Amino acid sequence: MRNVVVEVLLLISMVLLELSNAFAPSVSYEWVVSYSQRSVLGANKQIIVINDMFPGPILSATAGDIVNVNIFNHLTEPFLMTWNGLQMRKNSWQDGVRGTNCPILPGTNWTYRFQIKDQIGSYFYFPTLLLQKAAGGYGSIRVYSPELVQVPFPHPDGEFDILIGDWFYTDHRVMRASLDNGLSLATPDGILINGRGPEETFFAFQPGKTYRLRISNVGLKTSLNFRIQDHDMLLVETEGSYVQKHTYSSLDIHVGQSYSVLVTAKTDPVGIYRSYYIFASARFTNFYLSGIALIRYPNSPLDPVGPVPAAPEPWDYASSVQQALSIREDLDVGAARPNPQGSYHYGRVNVTRTLIFQNDVMTSSNKLRYTVNGVSFVFPETPLKLVDHFQLKNTIVPDMFPTYPSNKTPSFGTSVVDIRYKDFVHIVFENPLDELQSWHIDGYNFFVVGMGFGGWSESKRAGYNLVDAVSRSTIQVYPYSWVAILIAMDNQGMWNVRSQKAEQWYLGQELYLRVKGDGQEDPSNIPVQDECPIPENFIRCGRILQ
Ligand SMILES: *[C@@H]1O[C@H](CO)[C@@H](O)[C@H](O)[C@H]1NC(C)=O
Numbered sequence: 001m002r003n004v005v006v007e008v009l010l011l012i013s014m015v016l017l018e019l020s021n022a023f024a025p026s027v028s029y030e031w032v033v034s035y036s037q038r039s040v041l042g043a044n045k046q047i048i049v050i051n052d053m054f055p056g057p058i059l060s061a062t063a064g065d066i067v068n069v070n071i072f073n074h075l076t077e078p079f080l081m082t083w084n085g086l087q088m089r090k091n092s093w094q095d096g097v098r099g100t101n102c103p104i105l106p107g108t109n110w111t112y113r114f115q116i117k118d119q120i121g122s123y124f125y126f127p128t129l130l131l132q133k134a135a136g137g138y139g140s141i142r143v144y145s146p147e148l149v150q151v152p153f154p155h156p157d158g159e160f161d162i163l164i165g166d167w168f169y170t171d172h173r174v175m176r177a178s179l180d181n182g183l184s185l186a187t188p189d190g191i192l193i194n195g196r197g198p199e200e201t202f203f204a205f206q207p208g209k210t211y212r213l214r215i216s217n218v219g220l221k222t223s224l225n226f227r228i229q230d231h232d233m234l235l236v237e238t239e240g241s242y243v244q245k246h247t248y249s250s251l252d253i254h255v256g257q258s259y260s261v262l263v264t265a266k267t268d269p270v271g272i273y274r275s276y277y278i279f280a281s282a283r284f285t286n287f288y289l290s291g292i293a294l295i296r297y298p299n300s301p302l303d304p305v306g307p308v309p310a311a312p313e314p315w316d317y318a319s320s321v322q323q324a325l326s327i328r329e330d331l332d333v334g335a336a337r338p339n340p341q342g343s344y345h346y347g348r349v350n351v352t353r354t355l356i357f358q359n360d361v362m363t364s365s366n367k368l369r370y371t372v373n374g375v376s377f378v379f380p381e382t383p384l385k386l387v388d389h390f391q392l393k394n395t396i397v398p399d400m401f402p403t404y405p406s407n408k409t410p411s412f413g414t415s416v417v418d419i420r421y422k423d424f425v426h427i428v429f430e431n432p433l434d435e436l437q438s439w440h441i442d443g444y445n446f447f448v449v450g451m452g453f454g455g456w457s458e459s460k461r462a463g464y465n466l467v468d469a470v471s472r473s474t475i476q477v478y479p480y481s482w483v484a485i486l487i488a489m490d491n492q493g494m495w496n497v498r499s500q501k502a503e504q505w506y507l508g509q510e511l512y513l514r515v516k517g518d519g520q521e522d523p524s525n526i527p528v529q530d531e532c533p534i535p536e537n538f539i540r541c542g543r544i545l546q
């Protein structure tokens with residue numbers, strides 16, 4: 001009986017959610033993107049600000065909302081923004097990467113318009129063209145649950161967005177030129193926390209209150225270890241998934257990843273008269289760099305006392321892997337949908353296809369380039385999404401890209417993998433190099449079912465977590481290691497798969513998944529919902545004439 005009631009309630013709330021789409025509330029932002037001369041880490045640099053802010057304003061919305069962001073490009077270069085981790089359901093037209101959109105030209109504006117569906121959590125946005133991320137231009141995204149949907153932890157007393165990332169004194173155009181000339185990025189000059197240097201940012205805690213910290217690594221290349229002196233962190237959310245609640249004294253956050261933790265403020269009289277360090281320090285590097293912020297209690301003295309929170313051993317991969325494996329989906333709760341996540345058993349769905357993506361460095365080129373399965377990505381003059389829409393010939397060559405590592409001589413190409421809508425795909429990321437890799441897929445969250453040292457082989461499947469693997473959109477692949485993910489291809493569009501590491505991405509380590517229906521994909525009765533139409537205001541470029 002109780003189950004029936006629950007089912008009916010679920011059904012009603014689903015119907016309400018569907019209805020609410022028809023009258024979806026909207027949020028609108030007007031953002032002016034411009035240069036500003038600022039002192040960051042004590043050095044003057046021309047950075048990119050949004051409405052004069054660095055980091056940019058918080059984009060805050062509720063699942064179901066239609067989001068309008070009108071971007072005015074006051075730079076002297078073309079501009080695009082992407083929404084790292086937002087799934088842009090069936091709407092890759094708004095994804096803001098070079099393969100989907102023509103750039104917003106200097107002196108013009110363009111309005112992104114998309115609906116946030118079935119998704120909650122912590123994310124960030126950043127500029128995707130011309131290494132502009134090295135100049136800033138990024139900010140936090142918060143997506144709240146609709147009121148109907150329960151959140152699996154007490155409502156926090158406050159929230160803080162914390163963007164951590166490496167920083168370079170050099171102008172982004174100079175950095176870009178050196179990549180163009182075949183040089184690697186240098187060692188960063190420091191680590192920023194919310195755009196500021198050591199002890200320039202503080203968060204005000206009230207005794208006994210609980211805060212939600214939404215932390216993202218917005219840097220170019222450096223994995224960071226995040227920790228707070230004398231305060232534990234209860235991990236609750238990872239890129240839109242509620243996770244099993246474990247307490248951590250420090251968290252490894254790789255480039256492009258986002259986490260939410262709950263932190264409870266002190267109540268003991270000694271504690272509340274002190275200030276505390278927050279550290280974000282470089283991990284797995286030969287250099288020692290830390291971003292430092294402060295937690296202050298009312299009237300606490302400015303300077304923290306006592307030992308700084310201890311960093312993990314710099315090259316201790318084992319503990320980092322162990323931590324990664326401990327991050328698992330909380331099966332008892334729903335995320336944005338009212339139905340429990342546990343009612344979808346990804347482990348019981350048959351895999352229809354396996355792809356293996358191996359990252360590498362191109363050795364045959366006279367300049368530094370990075371590859372996936374031996375192909376270094378080059379952009380056509382027209383974005384792939386438009387090429388596809390206008391059926392332009394000779395740009396996308398079907399099956400050009402090998403979906404397994406190949407022994408062919410590395411080459412340049414415009415890699416597009418055709419995926420049948422509703423396929424259930426198994427992807428293995430292999431990293432044969434001695435540097436940590438970070439992979440991201442736009443438009444999707446995926447289940448991280450396996451992770452291991454060495455090469456991947458069929459026998460590894462036996463060890464997959466088919467029960468409570470975390471579902472997320474960016475995953476690290478340790479040196480000489482592999483990661484296996486499962487992904488339900490339920491989002492039509494042209495989706496960017498990229499290395500989140502700026503240098504690797506800029507120099508060719510990416511590809512696109514073209515997810516399309518062929519009319520055969522759905523033996524069950526789920527209606528096939530069509531992809532969003534091309535937006536009326538789409539920008540023309542390349543072979544799409546004005
Ligand atoms: C540019 O901004 C104006 C003023 O807000 C707006 O009316 C117009 O729709 C915008 N253009 C585009 C292409 O979004």
Ligand SMILES: *[C@@H]1O[C@H](CO)[C@@H](O)[C@H](O)[C@H]1NC(C)=O
Pocket residue numbers: 348349350
């Ligand atoms: C998965 O495949 C097996 C063997 O081909 C089949 O018996 C089973 O019905 C399939 N399961 C689903 C959920 O499609």
